Amino acid sequence: MTGLLDNLLNGLALGSVYALVALGFVVIFKASGVLNFAHGSLLLLGGYLTAVWHDDLGFAGALALAVLVTAAVAGALDRLLLQRGEPDPHAAHVQTIVTIGIDIVLVTDLARRIGGDLLSLGDPWGDSVRDLGPVTVADSRLAAVVVSAVVIGAVFALFRFTAWGLSLRAAAEDVEAAALMGVRLSRVRALAWCLAGALAALAAVFLVAFPAPGLERTTGQIALKAFPAAILGGMTSPAGALAGSMLIGLTEALVAGYQSELHVLGEGFGDVAPYAVMVLVLLVRPTGLFGTKGAARV
Template structure:
């Protein structure tokens, strides 16, 4: 029973971090119709900046600067590269493909800089653990849940109570009508990209924290695990992204925790388990768990 509780808490922590990344996918898609594949390199950029700066600025200062820089880079990529492709539905498909190229360029430069090193982000939790009744939980996992909950709550407040959030929801519902009503679509989507970049940088801290050995050149690939979570939720649903992330996080934790009992599925099943869950759910709900009626998969 204790092992199950440990596994479930690990799944909750992992799902909360995935939710940060999945919300980035959803926000960008709502604002621009683009499936962004740059999240891996943006996550790696944020983590690399924290690792580079924490000795001089301290962890909090390095994280704050990394979040701001990564947000600015994401916004600049949209404004200077992707928006030049166009804003109509066909252009969104082309821009989606362009994000793959952008991700390759950024990731290649970052992996060259990191090389074979394991970089410490200087987080204050280290390898400390806390005993919660019969379970033993890494402090980094507790911090991941708490910080992610605060950040996700802030994102939902932005969606609900700010003029930008209203403009984003209007653009997602009918971009042409929103433009006619005075919504500056280019600004809305650029800020959506900034938000996605900031969330990716924040997620990097917890993906590289204990029990992970540190930031390495493959850390950015972990962002792709959040992609099935966004798809499961309906791609345009923030609530769906949160639910899908928790489902994917629990799946990963359970498969890892009970891999000896699941050996008949293959040693590498844990790597594909999130995608297996995605396929199974989409067989029943092709538009995702929280997609609106009549929604079409792009």
């Protein structure tokens, strides 16, 4: 029973961090219809900046600056490389392909800078743990749940109660109608990319904290585990991204915790488990858990 509780708590912590990344995928897709395959490199950038600045600025200062810089880089990438001229709602497929090239360039440069090192982000939790009843939990896991809950709540409030959130929802429903009603699509897109970059930089802190060994050049690939979460929930549903992230996080933690019982599936099954869950769910609900079928006008 203790092992199950431990796995559930780890899954909750992982899911809450994956939710930060998955929300980045969703908010960009809602604003522009682009699947941002450069999201992992933005996560790696945010973690790298925190790692190199925390000695001089302290953890809080380094993280705050890294979040701002990563948000600015994400917005600049969209504005300078994807949005050329007037926003074109029909160019999303081409722009999605462009994000693959952006990811390759960013990851290559960051991997060169990191090399074979394991970088510490200087987080204040370190390797400390605490007992919650019969379960021992790392402080970093608890911090991940609390911080993610606060940030996700703020993001949902942003969607619901701000003019930008209303514009984003209008653009997600019908880009052309939103433009005709005066919604400034370029601004909506830019802010969406900035928000996604900020969330990715924040998620990096908890993805590389104890019990993970630290930031390495392959850390950005972890963002790919949040991609099935966004797909599971429906790419236009923030609530679906949250639900999908929890499902993926719990699946990964349970598979890792019961690896010995699942040895018949192979030692590396934990790496593919999120994608296996995604396939199984999409076989039943092709539009995702919270997705809706699009209407076609003929």
